[in-house]
Amino acid sequence: MAGNPERRAALVDAGIAVLAREGARGLTFRAVDAEAGVPTGTASNYFTGRDDLLRQIDARLHIRLAPDPEVVEELLLGARDRALVTAFMRDILDRAVRDRAGYLALLEMRLEATRRPELRASFTASVRGDLEQGMQFHREAGLPGDDQTVTVLYLAMLGLILEHLTLPGVLDGALDGVNVPEDLVERIVTTVVPAK
Amino acid sequence: MAGNPERRAALVDAGIAVLAREGARGLTFRAVDAEAGVPTGTASNYFTGRDDLLRQIDARLHIRLAPDPEVVEELLLGARDRALVTAFMRDILDRAVRDRAGYLALLEMRLEATRRPELRASFTASVRGDLEQGMQFHREAGLPGDDQTVTVLYLAMLGLILEHLTLPGVLDGALDGVNVPEDLVERIVTTVVPAK
Numbered sequence: 001m002a003g004n005p006e007r008r009a010a011l012v013d014a015g016i017a018v019l020a021r022e023g024a025r026g027l028t029f030r031a032v033d034a035e036a037g038v039p040t041g042t043a044s045n046y047f048t049g050r051d052d053l054l055r056q057i058d059a060r061l062h063i064r065l066a067p068d069p070e071v072v073e074e075l076l077l078g079a080r081d082r083a084l085v086t087a088f089m090r091d092i093l094d095r096a097v098r099d100r101a102g103y104l105a106l107l108e109m110r111l112e113a114t115r116r117p118e119l120r121a122s123f124t125a126s127v128r129g130d131l132e133q134g135m136q137f138h139r140e141a142g143l144p145g146d147d148q149t150v151t152v153l154y155l156a157m158l159g160l161i162l163e164h165l166t167l168p169g170v171l172d173g174a175l176d177g178v179n180v181p182e183d184l185v186e187r188i189v190t191t192v193v194p195a196k
Numbered sequence: 197m198a199g200n201p202e203r204r205a206a207l208v209d210a211g212i213a214v215l216a217r218e219g220a221r222g223l224t225f226r227a228v229d230a231e232a233g234v235p236t237g238t239a240s241n242y243f244t245g246r247d248d249l250l251r252q253i254d255a256r257l258h259i260r261l262a263p264d265p266e267v268v269e270e271l272l273l274g275a276r277d278r279a280l281v282t283a284f285m286r287d288i289l290d291r292a293v294r295d296r297a298g299y300l301a302l303l304e305m306r307l308e309a310t311r312r313p314e315l316r317a318s319f320t321a322s323v324r325g326d327l328e329q330g331m332q333f334h335r336e337a338g339l340p341g342d343d344q345t346v347t348v349l350y351l352a353m354l355g356l357i358l359e360h361l362t363l364p365g366v367l368d369g370a371l372d373g374v375n376v377p378e379d380l381v382e383r384i385v386t387t388v389v390p391a392k
Contacts, residue, residue: 023307025221104310110362111219111303124365131370147371151380152352152387159354166306169320174327175343184347191348191388 002045011036011046012060015053020101024112027053051118054109058123064102065095080142081196086189089157093181096161103165145193156188198241207232207242208256211249216297220308223249247314254305254319260298261291276338277392282385285353289377292357299361341389352384 002008014036019027027050029043036042047053071091078084096103113120135150145153163170164181171180178184198204210232215223223246225239232238243249267287274280292299309316331346341349359366360377367376374380 021311023219023221025219104307107303107307110358111300111307114300114362115217120363120365124363127363128366128370131366148374148383148387151367151371152384155355155359155384156348156352156388157355158358159351159356162306162354162358163351166309167316167320167323169316170324170327171347174324175347178344187344188348188351191344192352 001048002042007038007042008046008056009060011038011043012053012056015043015057016061016064016105017101019057019105019108024108024115029053051116054112054116054119055122057105058109058126061102061106062126064099065106067091067095076141080144082144082189082193085143085145085153085193086186089153089185089189090182092157093161093164093185096165097181100165103161107162107165143193144196149193153188153192156192157185160184160188197244198238203234203238204242204252205256207234207239208249208252211239211253212257212260212301213297215253215301215304220304220311225249247312250305250308250312250315251318253301254322257298257302258322260295261302263287263291272337276340278340278385278389281339281341281349281389282382285349285381285385286378288353289357289360289381292361293377296361299357303358303361339389340392345389349384349388352388353381356380356384 011032015027015032018031018035022031029047029050030040032043032053033040043053047056075084075087075091078087109119109123113123131151131154134154135147138145138150139147160171160181168180171184174180175184175187178187207228211223211228214227214231218227225243225246226236228239228249229236239249243252271280271283271287274283305315305319309319327347327350330350331343334341334346335343356367356377364376367380370376371380371383374383
């Protein structure tokens with residue numbers, strides 16, 4: 001395997017762009033080489049195969065979509081109430097909207113996981129890890145609600161991001177006076193998270 | 197356009213199977229013909245183009261994934277409480293699990309909608325129609341909660357179905373003593389829907 005880490009990162013990012021734009025079936029080494037602007041055959045020196053490329057895309061998206069530690073630190077200066085939960089949920093949504101291609105690539109990976117058991121296993125472990133980390137963070141930060149609250153909030157946010165990135169017009173105007181997505185995040189938290 | 201309605205339905209169902217198995221990029225007239233076991237060139241006599249095929253797939257999935265009127269009628273004999281909401285949500289989940297290929301095809305269509313404005317417009321109208329119908333049903337049946345409740349419930353169920361169909365291991369065992377997906381539906385309703 002070739003070892004230039006910057007080139008590897010550029011190839012993985014090119015894979016994410018191809019996934020989002022063309023769908024999982026368009027993700028070939030040839031398409032990744034073309035997207036990255038490198039000679040055909042380059043990607044095959046960096047990845048043992050398509051499963052390896054998908055695993056590295058998953059790892060890279062984990063970093064691209066991760067919260068900014070400074071943002072988290074600043075938010076944690078506030079009171080541990082529903083408004084703070086709303087701010088954290090808005091930050092999750094903002095990151096998905098800002099890195100739209102990255103999040104769409106994750107959705108393509110979910111569908112590809114239904115076809116590839118190896119990808120399903122590794123991707124399940126990383127998403128489950130995120131959920132458990134979310135529960136632990138919520139508990140340790142002393143935010144209102146318990147593991148069940150976090151799970152339901154996670155599912156509603158997953159649904160919101162899926163809807164907003166793929167069919168934004170569905171939610172727009174569905175509730176009177178609720179701007180989508182920003183106000184809707186607050187409504188989700190008010191509905192799911194207990195007041196104290 | 198050729199007019200044999202049974203053959204048209206068989207071609208649309210073949211398109212759904214191809215979408216679920218191969219992804220949106222695999223959906224070609226040639227693949228649909230092969231899946232339906234008809235001579236190459238048949239699909240092109242039934243659909244004006246790929247957008248027309250996708251629109252007919254959307255319309256067909258609406259029927260395939262629709263509730264059974266007898267089930268709805270029987271459920272409506274019960275008290276208008278959270279348990280009844282849970283029963284309706286379980287029915288939605290059951291239909292998605294039973295017609296897994298149909299629901300995965302819908303998810304592929306969402307991603308394809310990010311690439312095709314015409315599909316996005318027609319698909320948005322049909323999903324929005326479902327959401328508004330859900331709100332109306334909830335109000336007229338006198339179920340607990342309001343439009344906001346229905347919207348948050350809809351998003352949490354969307355997230356649950358996405359997670360359960362693509363990465364079922366994520367939620368499995370995440371909450372102590374909660375069987376996924378059946379018990380989790382009840383937990384979602386308890387969290388989102390007011391008691392009375």
